[in-house]
Every structure is written in structure tokens, then in C-alpha cells.
Amino acid sequence: MTTVYLNGQYLPQDQALISPLDRGFTYGDGVYEMIRAYHGKIFLLAEHFARLASSCAKMRIGAHLTPLEAVSERLLRENGLTGDALIYVQITRGTAPRSHVFPPADTKPTVFAMAWAFTKNPAFDGPGAIAILEPDVRWSRCDIKVTSLVPNSMAAQRAKELGAHEGLFVRDGVVQEGSLSNFFAVFDGEVRTAPLSNYILPGITRAVVLDLCREHGIPYRETPVFATELADADELFLTSTPYDVVSIDCLDGRTLPAERPVTRRLAQLFRAVVERECA
Ligand code: PDD
Numbered sequence: 001m002t003t004v005y006l007n008g009q010y011l012p013q014d015q016a017l018i019s020p021l022d023r024g025f026t027y028g029d030g031v032y033e034m035i036r037a038y039h040g041k042i043f044l045l046a047e048h049f050a051r052l053a054s055s056c057a058k059m060r061i062g063a064h065l066t067p068l069e070a071v072s073e074r075l076l077r078e079n080g081l082t083g084d085a086l087i088y089v090q091i092t093r094g095t096a097p098r099s100h101v102f103p104p105a106d107t108k109p110t111v112f113a114m115a116w117a118f119t120k121n122p123a124f125d126g127p128g129a130i131a132i133l134e135p136d137v138r139w140s141r142c143d144i145k146v147t148s149l150v151p152n153s154m155a156a157q158r159a160k161e162l163g164a165h166e167g168l169f170v171r172d173g174v175v176q177e178g179s180l181s182n183f184f185a186v187f188d189g190e191v192r193t194a195p196l197s198n199y200i201l202p203g204i205t206r207a208v209v210l211d212l213c214r215e216h217g218i219p220y221r222e223t224p225v226f227a228t229e230l231a232d233a234d235e236l237f238l239t240s241t242p243y244d245v246v247s248i249d250c251l252d253g254r255t256l257p258a259e260r261p262v263t264r265r266l267a268q269l270f271r272a273v274v275e276r277e278c279a
Contacts, residue, residue: 001013001014002079002116003075003078004016004075004114005074005075005111005112005113005114006018006110006111006112007108007110007111007112008111010078016112018095018110018112019095021095021096021098022092022094022095022110023092023093023095023103023110024090024092024093024110024147026098027148028146028150029059029092029093029148030061030090030091030093030110030146030147031052031055031061031090031144031145031146031147032055032088032090032091032146032147033048033049033052033055033088033089034048034087034088035072035086035089036084036085036086036087036241036242037076037084037085037087038084038274038275039082039083039084039278039279040076040081040082040083040085041279042072042076042087042278043274044208044277045072046069047207048204049065049069051145051202051204052065052089052091052145053065055146058141058143058144059093059144059146060102061091061092062109063109068089068111068113071089071113072087072089072113075087075114079115079116081115081116081117083117084117084118084119085117085118086115086116086241086242087115088113088114088115089111090110090111090112090113090147091109091110092109092110092147093110094107094108094109095110120243120244121165123165124165124243127249128237128246128248128250128256128260129164129165129238129243129246129249130159130165130166130248130249130250130251131159131164131166131167131178131238131248131250131251131252132158132159132162132166132168132251132252133167133251133252134155134159134168134170134179135169135170135171136169136171136176138152140198141198142176142177142198142199142200142201143196143198143199143200143201143202145201152179152180155179156179159179164250166181166238167179168251173226173228174199174224174227175225175226175227175230176194176199176200177199177201177203178238178240180240180242181203181238181239181240181243182200182201182205182238182240183225183238184236184238184239185229185230185233185235185236186233186234186235186236186237186263187232188234189218189219189234190219190220190221191209191213191218191219191220191221191262191266192220192223193206193210193225194222194225195222195223203240205240205243205244205245208239208273209239209245209266212266212269212270213266216265218262230254231254233256234256234257235247235256235257235260235263236248236251237260237263237267244270244271245263246267247260247263
């Protein structure tokens with residue numbers, strides 16, 4: 001039986017009950033994090049909790065996060081997760097009568113967390129991901145990791161129905177990011193990715209990859225990558241907590257050249273960071 005965390009208690013999953021008046025249910029009014037564990041050890045927990053704190057602050061959700069860091073560790077333990085795993089933490093504005101304005105200030109946020117064993121899609125370690133371009137119909141605060149993910153879900157579903165793994169959002173001609181990943185292109189050895197803005201999530205994996213570029217002298221620029229430029233890209237890749245660094249094999253029917261030296265190097269360097277942090 002899976003053990004989950006809800007509002008201070010560890011419970012069997014089927015006993016973790018939430019009111020239908022929870023703001024997460026009525027308004028999609030919540031934030032979340034997805035955290036990875038490798039060999040049963042949590043990767044970059046502090047970075048994920050810093051982003052969760054930032055999401056809460058931007059949404060004006062007043063939750064105390066510090067005790068939650070230990071929850072992630074305990075969920076791995078309680079569920080016997082000693083290999084690769086994902087941890088999901090969600091905080092909503094709490095339960096209150098339905099009203100567009102925020103509930104009274106003393107309303108307690110709802111805090112939920114769960115963890116499960118994770119196996120990466122084997123295609124990602126083989127040829128790579130198949131991606132398609134999608135119009136970016138999301139709101140303009142994509143920097144906040146909100147639980148209202150309908151446009152992301154629809155993009156992922158459309159990608160699946162077309163035999164692809166990921167939908168990439170294009171706004172104002174710029175490939176901003178994927179439905180659950182950040183997007184990178186390589187032109188003549190230079191790595192490019194959309195700059196941080198309200199149109200992308202500040203990915204934790206993205207930040208590690210840019211640090212690795214800096215550290216290892218791999219040229220990079222945080223600059224818009226336009227959809228019209230993609231035909232000239234030598235390599236394309238994605239980063240995210242469940243993907244790590246994944247090469248794009250095929251985008252909108254165009255198969256990328258099989259030689260992907262920059263992506264391969266960054267994937268290896270990223271793996272070395274994982275092994276160091278989660279030894
Ligand atoms: N999402 N962009 C979007 C829109 C995302 O949803 C995610 C991750 C990322 C990558 O961020 P990170 O490297 O910190 O995982 C970028 C998680 C995995 C999810 O929604 O399940």
C-alpha cells in the first residue's frame with residue numbers, strides 16, 4: 001500500500017481525502033514540484049524547495065515549507081524506494097467556500113506529497129525524443145509552477161496522438177519550452193535556450209546544464225530560438241527532472257543528424273553531477 005503525506009499526516013493513499021471545496025479542485029489554485037531521486041537519494045532538494053517557495057510567494061500562498069523537506073526523505077523510506085524515484089509535492093490555497101477572491105487569511109494551505117518508483121522512457125537513452133511544435137496557448141506566468149496544467153496536458157496528449165513524446169510551445173515565433181521540459185538548440189557548437197522570462201519555467205535541470213556549459217567552456221547563450229531557425233540547428237535537446245538531458249531525434253518530421261556531440265557531452269556531464277550528488 002502506497003503511503004502519502006497530507007497536511008501533517010502519513011496515510012495510506014486511499015485514506016488521504018481532500019474536500020471538494022479545496023481551491024486546487026475548484027480553481028486549480030495551487031503550486032507543485034517534481035523532484036527526482038537516484039539510487040534512493042534526492043537530487044537538488046534545496047533548489048526544488050527554493051523554487052517551490054518562489055512559486056508560493058508569487059501566488060501569495062503562505063505555506064511553511066521547511067518541515068516539508070524531511071517529508072520527501074520519509075516518503076522514500078516509507079515506500080521502500082531505494083532506486084530511481086519521483087517525488088511530487090503540491091500546495092493549494094486550501095479549502096474555502098467558492099469565491100473568486102482569496103479565502104480568509106487564516107485558511108490553511110493544503111499540502112500533499114507522494115513518491116513512486118520511476119523508469120525513464122528507454123527511447124530517451126536510445127535514439128532520443130520525438131517532438132512536435134505547438135502554439136503556446138498558456139497564460140503569461142509560465143515562470144510559476146502552477147497545478148493548472150490543462151494547456152500542457154493538451155499539448156502532451158496531442159504529441160502522444162501524433163506518435164511524439166513532447167510538444168514544444170511556440171509563442172511570438174520563439175520556441176519557449178516543452179510541455180514538461182526546457183528546450184535547447186545547438187548551432188555551430190553554440191548552445192542556445194530561451195532566456196528566463198515569464199514565458200518559461202526556470203528549470204532546475206536547465207540551470208545545471210548552463211552551469212556545466214560555463215564550467216567546461218561550452219559556448220552558450222540565453223537567447224530566443226525562433227521556430228524559423230530550427231532547420232539550421234545541428235542538435236536539439238530537452239532537459240527536465242524526469243528526462244535529465246534528452247536528445248531530440250525528430251522534430252515535426254525532420255530527423256536530426258545522428259552525430260550529437262554537444263548533447264552527448266552535456267548528458268554525460270549531467271550524469272556525473274547526479275552520481276556525485278547522489279553517491
Ligand atoms: N515539469 N518547463 C515546464 C513547463 C515543466 O513543467 C518542467 C518540469 C520543466 C523542467 O523543469 P525541471 O528541470 O526543474 O524539472 C520545464 C515537471 C517534471 C512536471 O510538470 O511534471
